[in-house]
Amino acid sequence: MSLLEIKDLHASIDGNEILKGINLKVNKGEIHAIMGPNGSGKSTLASIIAGREEYEVTKGAVLFEGKDLIALEPEERAREGIFLAFQYPVEIPGVSTANFIKASINEIRKHRGEEPLDAVSMMRLMKEKMALVEMDKSFLSRSVNEGFSGGEKKRNEIFQMAVMQPKLAVLDETDSGLDIDALKIVANGVNKLHNDENAFLIITHYQRLLDYIVPDKVHVLLNGRIVKSGGKELALNLEKQGYDWIKEELEAASTQNS
């Protein structure tokens, strides 16, 4: 059984169909990259996996460990082991990062039938994971994302991911707006967290993150459909040649078919 299985997924927002039949299987231990030009539906796909409510699934299914994901509330998905690293992490003044993460971990532990972590273990866990993304521990007492630079916000997402240890992590354009140093830190975090029991879905516009995180599979999303899948070399081709050659291939194919 795949960890994540998406079958003929159609989804729309305000009556506009954005996803027009997505099929995708992600197994434990795999890293998948989803690439595509702006407006192709990448972030929509991430939003639907995480449970954003403004999208309506009109057809198809998303299964997580064989269970229907669409029926679950966003918090239930998080507790089941899905994590979304946001493209635009939200600032929450007045809520310290430490308190936020504590609340979050304990919700997940409760769901798994585990006791809440005691203060010492909690602090140890947070410090360990902060080191992974090279964040100073002073961030813990600061309000969530408030006044953080773009790079710090993204690192904070990876930090949260590290603490929550999801089965499936979806990174929604985590690389956008990052300088090369921050990009390496984020990639390093992902690589260290990656193991045989979890999987990553990396949504990106550019190939450069994939210089540091090596995907098992690369999918090209175009106009709401996955139009091409391949190995890591596909990402390199896209970097060199853009998306036009794929569009041309598709057009040629459709002319032949008609």
Next chain:
Amino acid sequence: MITANDVKNKLIENFNVFELNLQEDESNPIAEIRREALNKFAAMGFPTRKHEEWKYTPVSKYLKYDFEPRIFTDNGSAGKEGLPNTAIPGLRANVLVFVNGKYQAAHSEIIETDQFEFQNIASAIEAENPYLLSRLNAVIDREKDPFIWLNQAYMRDGAMIRIKDGAKLRYPIYLVNVELPNNGNYLDNVRHLIRVGNQCEASIITNYINRSGEDRNLGNYFTQLEIGDQSHVQFYTLQYELGNSLHIGNHEVQMGSESTFRTFFFNTDGRLVRNVSNIILKGEQSEGHMYGLYSLDGDDHCDSRTMIDHAVPNCFSNELFKGLLDGKSVGVFNGKIMVRPGAQKTNAYQHNPNILLSRGATLHAKPQLEIFADDVKCTHGATSGQLDEEHLFYLRSRGLDPAKAKALLTYAFAYEVVEKVRIPALREFLEKRIQGKLLIHN
């Protein structure tokens, strides 16, 4: 059925009895001051909805039973028993306790006797204190609030404080009034007169605790504050008023040159609360900061009115009042910025964001700018809305259920005001109170 008008008439009729019971000297000028105030009150009566200033606060709706003007029949102190804990944990302060409006020497403690003078109003009246009399006479004719006149007519006790020139208070002055049950509906008029000298630093906390249970008291509070030149003052108003009582608070602040004033209103409970704060910037280069937080639910009604009066050039004012409205609560905000002719180079800002947490809650917000000078910078804005869906989603995507996510975000909204509190023990106290109210358990 008793109407507000009946209540008014009864108060006027009973004034003689009140006066007799006071046993004040006939030659004491206070007698005339009281009479004059009573006449003003009689002429105005209680406000109705037709009064623009009271349009959204139907006070007459609550005035359906007789109030007994409080007279202290005994001169003794209230016992400790029955007195709730009034302390703010971890806060060392110059404490002045009032019970049902009456000063309680036995429960009070002044630490910094060398920095300020205190006399309770009842003693000051008896002593015909010239400063007191001059301030009472200075309650100017244009005063249109009948509650101020009612306070002046029936004034009984309160604090008269003079902070000496150059005094730097290490500890706040903590003025707390506790309403206790008395098997009746009482009118309590408390008057605080605070004079801060030049080059002073001081913090003042007023706390109104209501434990009168079923009693429907009308707490009618009037605080006057004069701030000298180059003085820096923080002033906090807290309320913890459960039950049925009404709270009418009037505040009048006059600021000298190069002074700064920070005022805070925290309303987290209260059946009917109205707080009016008028700040007059009388000396140049002065700075007024006003912060407020009203967190309401159930049938709470909170009316906050502020007026910052730029009477001279080169002053700065900033105002942030935030509202959280749940249940069927009603919030009223009226913020006025006045820039007098010639008050050039005025900078005045005002912001009033509100979050409506339920469909039943109502907000009436009215920012007002009256500008009679041309070289000024003034902005104002009032908003009301729901919690940000994107914020909620962020928290939920981290495993928090919607109720908890809401509570955290609501707290974060409130925190922007709480964090401005400069006394750490007080800030912590308020954090806990608001967390408790929003049911956040860390």
